[in-house]
Amino acid sequence: xxxxxxxxxxxxxxALRVVSTLPDPEAGWRLVHHLARFVDEALVPGVVCVIPTYxxxxxxxxxxxxxxxxxxxxLRRVVEELDHDRPLTERPRxxxxxxxxxxxxELDLAMVAAAQGIGIDEVIxxxxxxTYVVRCLGSxxxxxxxxxxxxxxxVPRLAxxxxxxxxxxxxxAGRQATIxxxxxxxxxxxxxxxxxxxxxxxxxxxVPYEPGDLIRFRAxxxxxYEALLGDRMAAx
Amino acid sequence: MTAGILRxxxxxxxxxxxxxRRRGPRFGVPVGGALDQRSARVANILVGNAESEPLLEVxxxxxxxxxxxxxxxxxxxxxxxxxxxxxxxxxxxxxxxxAGQTVALREIQGGLRAYVAVRGSFEVPRLLGSCAPDxxxxxxxxxxxGSTLPLRQATAPVFNDxxxxxxxxxxxxxxxxxxxxxxxxxxxxxxFGDTSSRLFxxxxxxxxxxxxxxxxxxxxLPERLTAGEVLSRGVPVGAVEVPPGDELLxxxxxxxxTAGYPVLAVVTAGSLDVLAQVRPGQRLRFRRVxxxxxxxxxxxxxxxxxxxxxxxxxxxxxxxxxxxxxTGRTLL
Numbered sequence: 001x002x003x004x005x006x007x008x009x010x011x012x013x014x015a016l017r018v019v020s021t022l023p024d025p026e027a028g029w030r031l032v033h034h035l036a037r038f039v040d041e042a043l044v045p046g047v048v049c050v051i052p053t054y055x056x057x058x059x060x061x062x063x064x065x066x067x068x069x070x071x072x073x074x075l076r077r078v079v080e081e082l083d084h085d086r087p088l089t090e091r092p093r094x095x096x097x098x099x100x101x102x103x104x105x106e107l108d109l110a111m112v113a114a115a116q117g118i119g120i121d122e123v124i125x126x127x128x129x130x131t132y133v134v135r136c137l138g139s140x141x142x143x144x145x146x147x148x149x150x151x152x153x154x155v156p157r158l159a160x161x162x163x164x165x166x167x168x169x170x171x172x173a174g175r176q177a178t179i180x181x182x183x184x185x186x187x188x189x190x191x192x193x194x195x196x197x198x199x200x201x202x203x204x205x206x207v208p209y210e211p212g213d214l215i216r217f218r219a220x221x222x223x224x225y226e227a228l229l230g231d232r233m234a235a236x
Numbered sequence: 237m238t239a240g241i242l243r244x245x246x247x248x249x250x251x252x253x254x255x256x257r258r259r260g261p262r263f264g265v266p267v268g269g270a271l272d273q274r275s276a277r278v279a280n281i282l283v284g285n286a287e288s289e290p291l292l293e294v295x296x297x298x299x300x301x302x303x304x305x306x307x308x309x310x311x312x313x314x315x316x317x318x319x320x321x322x323x324x325x326x327x328x329x330x331x332x333x334x335a336g337q338t339v340a341l342r343e344i345q346g347g348l349r350a351y352v353a354v355r356g357s358f359e360v361p362r363l364l365g366s367c368a369p370d371x372x373x374x375x376x377x378x379x380x381x382g383s384t385l386p387l388r389q390a391t392a393p394v395f396n397d398x399x400x401x402x403x404x405x406x407x408x409x410x411x412x413x414x415x416x417x418x419x420x421x422x423x424x425x426x427x428f429g430d431t432s433s434r435l436f437x438x439x440x441x442x443x444x445x446x447x448x449x450x451x452x453x454x455x456x457l458p459e460r461l462t463a464g465e466v467l468s469r470g471v472p473v474g475a476v477e478v479p480p481g482d483e484l485l486x487x488x489x490x491x492x493x494t495a496g497y498p499v500l501a502v503v504t505a506g507s508l509d510v511l512a513q514v515r516p517g518q519r520l521r522f523r524r525v526x527x528x529x530x531x532x533x534x535x536x537x538x539x540x541x542x543x544x545x546x547x548x549x550x551x552x553x554x555x556x557x558x559x560x561x562x563t564g565r566t567l568l
Contacts, residue, residue, distance in 0.1 A: 011472050012423070012472050012502020013502060014472060014504075014530075017470075036262065049258050049260075049261045049262060051262055051470030052262065055469075056470070058470025062505075063505065136264075138492075138494035141370075145494070176468060205364070206263070206363070
C-alpha cells in the first residue's frame, strides 16, 4: 500500500512483523510503540501479545481465532489513525547508572576498543557521554535496549556467546547498548558493570524503567562500586 | 482458599506451570509455560479446569506424590505408567485418588514431557499473571522431594466397586505420531537463497543441548548469504535460525523475545507440541506447509478440544446423577 508508514508481513504462521518505513527513526520508533499500546489496550481478539522494539513490532496471534490477512488489514487501518509525533512519555524519568568500567581487563572493553581503533578511555567517554532513550525492553529479563554510543563502527557480537553473563553488566553490540538485569547466556561484548540491582520481582513491572525513559551512564571507581553494591536502580 | 496439600515424594524433573506468560514478551520476558500446550490443555480439560490453570509438567523422570485430601487428577502427554497405591490407572482419563494414596508416574516414554492436572488446581505465586517458571528471572522452578503445593479443592472420589473397572473412557485426541515438524516460510527466508531448501532434504538429529529455550539439531545447514548486524527485534516462538556454529536452532517458548538473527522458517503451533516431546538423540524431519494450511490445522485442533470439553462435561454430569440417585448403585 503506497503511503502507508509501515510494511506488514507475516513472520511465520502465528505472527506479523510491522516495520516502520518513516524516514525519521524517532517517529518510526514512536509509531510502533503507540501501535503496541493501542493493540494491548484494545484487547484485539486473536492477538496473543505485541513486542515493540526499535523500528518494528512483532504481533503474535492465535491462528485459530484470527487470520494473518485480516489482522494485517486491521493493523494498517489502526496505524493510519496513530499520531507518530506524539511523545511516548509525557515526562520521561532519568535513571543515573554508575558503571565500574572494565579497565582491568576482566571483560571485553579492551577488545571493543581495539576493534574500534580507539583507546579504552575514548570508549568510556563515548559510552558515558550521551543520555540514552530506553527504546524497548528486551531479553534477557527486561533489559533496557538503548541506541549504541557514537562509536566509529558497529560492535561485532562475540564469536562464541558466554554461557553465563552476570546481572548488572553493561554491554554493547552492533549499534545498540544495554544493561543486563538478570543473569543469562549472552553474546554481547561486556564493557563494565553497575553495582545497582535492576530487577525487583515484587514490583510490577519488575524493572523500574519503561520505553521512553532516559538512562545516563557515569564512570565510578572500585570504592564507589563497593559502596553502592545492591542499591536499587531508581529514577533521579 | 487452601483445601489441602500435595506433597512431592519423588520429584524427578517436575515444575508447576501453565499456558504461559502472555504479558511477558513486551517486558522482555519469554512467554514460557507448558512446552506441549495441547497436552497441558487436555489435562486440565479432563479434570474440568479452565485450560490456563496451573498444572505439573514432568520431564522424563519419575514423579511420586501424595495428597491429604481426595482429588481428581489426569495425566497426559508422553506415555507414562500411572499407578495409585501401586495399582495401574489409565493415562488420558480423569482418575480419582483418595486422601493419602500415593500417585506415581514411571517409565515416561514415547515422548519427553507428561502433564498432571488436579481438579481445582494449586494456589501458587504468579508473575505478570502466570505461574510459569522463568529461569532467567529466578521465578518458580523445579520441585524437590518434600515440596508441597496448596490444593484449592477436594473432589469426592468416583469409583466403581466392580473390580474397579473404569466407569468411562473418554476419546482423547492424540498427537500425530512420528516426528514430522511443520514449518511455514520465515520472514527472512530470502537471506538464505537456494540453501533454504536444505531444511527439507534430510532428517535432523536433536542434540543434548536442547531445552525449553530451543532445540539444537545437526543436519544439512542452510547458509545465511547476507552479512551485517541487524537491530534487535521480536522473534516468534518456533523461529528456525542458523546461528554461528554447526547446529540448527529452533526456538521454543522459553526463547529470548528479541534477537538479531534472520529467521529462516517458523514451526507451526501444533508442531511446537511435537517438538516438546522429542528427545535428544531422536531424528525429525521438517515439512513445509502454507500459512493457510497451518491456520486450518490450528482451527481443527481447537474444535477437537472443544468436543473433548463437552464430552467431559457430559460424563461428569452423568456421574453426578448416578451418585445422587436413591436407587442407583453408590459410587463411593
